[in-house]
Amino acid sequence: SLVGLTAANSQNALIIGHRGASYVYPENTTLSAVKAWEEGADAVEIDVYPTADGKIAVLHDRTTKRTTGADYKVSETSSDVLTKLDAGKWKAPQFEGERLPLLTDILEVIPRYKKLVVEVKSGSEIVPILKSLLEDHPKRSQIIFIAFGWEVINDLKNEFPDLPCFWLSSKKADVAARWESVKSNGLDGINLHHSIIDQDLINQAHKDDLGILCWTVNKVEDARRLAHMGIDGITTDRPGYIRKHLLSD
Ligand code: G3P
């Protein structure tokens, strides 16, 4: 398949755990990532930002408020403050003690043969940090980059030509407008909100040798529709559940 993995199901779609297995576990934590791989996800998606001291923090929002209760702006806060924050208990009391992780914490726990989809939420200031972190890193080849930012995804592709880079979008018009540039810039494909994907778009991507991924699909019927159309990857909060149902088709 697209990123060098054996098909996880008859339709050949990569199952990507969104922020880990975030339907049940606290999003963007080590626990959530480990659980997603354990329940059969081929890949885990996480969101990242650079910290004030040049490390890389794993969380969805620009601030820590929603997922930790403490209100820090990630770009202005050092990693030793951020990594002491509890990113588990907001989800449920039983997850108290689960810390806000750094990218290095997640890299440590990726199993062999599994992938990590890193969504870069910041601008290109993160690229040199990633470059030094991933230089000679044993898990480097397990990483896939995604980003909504057009500049940052292209900068990532230039810095990491060996790693798959997918541009994120939720707008059909933007996808049409940038299609030729996605190809000519050497990006590996597009990663779209599932509601804008139809058979023609999947066919066009494959005709042009582009991969096409989607997010965030939590209903089996939507996953089936996309898998049968030949989508290359499905991002879901419920990787075990979606995988089980696609396997039984
Ligand atoms: O996997 C892509 C998807 O995560 C993009 O949206 O807001 O969940 O980061 P968001």
Ligand code: CA
């Ligand atoms: Ca994301």
